[in-house]
Amino acid sequence: MADNAPIVEDVRKELQALAGKTTDFTKMIVPGSQNVLGIRLPDLRKLARQIIRGNPREYLRSNPQEYYEERLLQCFVLGGMKDDFSYLLNEFQKEIPFVDNWAVNDALCMDFKICRKHREETWRAIKPLFRSHQEFEVRVAAVMLLCHFVTEDCLEQVISALDGMDTSAYYAMMGVAWAVSEIVIKFPDAGIDYLKNCHLDAKTKRKAIAKSLESFRVSAEDKEILRAIRAEIK
Numbered sequence: 001m002a003d004n005a006p007i008v009e010d011v012r013k014e015l016q017a018l019a020g021k022t023t024d025f026t027k028m029i030v031p032g033s034q035n036v037l038g039i040r041l042p043d044l045r046k047l048a049r050q051i052i053r054g055n056p057r058e059y060l061r062s063n064p065q066e067y068y069e070e071r072l073l074q075c076f077v078l079g080g081m082k083d084d085f086s087y088l089l090n091e092f093q094k095e096i097p098f099v100d101n102w103a104v105n106d107a108l109c110m111d112f113k114i115c116r117k118h119r120e121e122t123w124r125a126i127k128p129l130f131r132s133h134q135e136f137e138v139r140v141a142a143v144m145l146l147c148h149f150v151t152e153d154c155l156e157q158v159i160s161a162l163d164g165m166d167t168s169a170y171y172a173m174m175g176v177a178w179a180v181s182e183i184v185i186k187f188p189d190a191g192i193d194y195l196k197n198c199h200l201d202a203k204t205k206r207k208a209i210a211k212s213l214e215s216f217r218v219s220a221e222d223k224e225i226l227r228a229i230r231a232e233i234k
Contacts, residue, residue, distance in 0.1 A: 007055060008062045011047065015069055018043045026068065032101040035067045044069055048076035056081050060091055071104050079111025085118045089125055096129070099136040102171050109143040116148050123149070123157075130161045135169035142175030146182040155187060159194050167204045177204050181211035188222050195229050202233050 015037055023038025030036075051059045056077050065071045078091055092112055099105045115122040122144070129141035142165065145158050162180060167173040180200070184191030191212070195205065209230045212218050218226070 007051070007059050008064065011051065011059065011063075011070075011073070014047055014050075015039060015067065018047075030068070030101050030103045033068045033103065037067050037069045039069045041072075044072055045076055048073055048080055051077050052080045057083070057087075065098070068104075071098075072107050075104060075107035075111055078108075079113065082114075085114065085121065088112075088114060089118070089121060093125055096137060096140055099140060102139070102174075105136055105139050105171070105175075106143055109140060110147050112144075113148070115144075119149065119154070127161075130165060133166045133168075135172045138165050138167070138169070138172035139175035141165065142172070142179045146175075146179035150179070150182050150186055152187075155183070155190060159183065159190070163194075163199050167201060173204045173207065176200070177207035177211055180204075180208035181215065184208070184212040184222070184226070185215050185217045188218065192222060192225055192229070195226070205233055206230060 018039045019037040021038050021040055023036050026033060026036045026038060051073070059077055060074065063070055063074055065074055074095065078088065078095070081088060092108070092115075095108055099108060126141055126144050129137045132138050132141070142162065145161060149158050158179070162176055165172065165176050167176050180191065180195070180198075183194065195209065198205065200208070209226050212226055213223055
């Protein structure tokens with residue numbers, strides 16, 4: 001990447017050179033993705049590392065995010081930066097209103113690992129999303145919880161947050177179900193007890209159980225209990 005070139009134009013050239021390898025596949029698996037160039041994720045992550053070694057703040061500020069891959073790059077660069085956390089959290093929050101597909105949603109949340117060192121600040125920032133009725137705001141909240149907060153210290157608060165989320169939209173429901181299954185996997189006694197007594201709607205509860213049953217980390221005995229809970233769902 002040329003040091004004296006405007007960073008967005010420079011990155012755009014790199015993207016164009018990498019384009020065309022996964023366009024149809026991406027459009028198939030990511031409903032709602034717009035302006036897809038078709039670039040392999042390892043290539044995007046490599047490019048993100050190049051940007052981080054240069055001037056990542058300038059890239060985050062000036063990236064037009066016109067292409068699907070530019071939106072993913074925004075997430076990868078943000079997630080890989082070692083910077084002032086207040087700045088990074090602010091940049092993270094700025095992205096949330098523009099999330100409109102599961103892939104960008106999950107890249108934004110999963111890559112933001114620095115938040116694990118700042119859980120209290122992060123919790124305060126995402127807490128308003130817990131009672132949102134916007135599909136991807138709910139999914140952002142659920143995926144943030146499952147990726148960074150399913151710990152012994154946070155478990156009670158996570159369960160309480162998930163239990164009140166609006167799962168009427170598909171990707172919100174899938175995010176909450178995924179988070180509940182992560183609780184079952186990491187804390188089986190608490191997860192199973194929650195599923196016996198939760199306020200989730202039947203569809204979300206079934207999906208959470210299905211995702212738990214798919215995991216090789218859930219014991220055979222616990223899977224039998226989960227099947228029994230599923231059989232009682234009306």
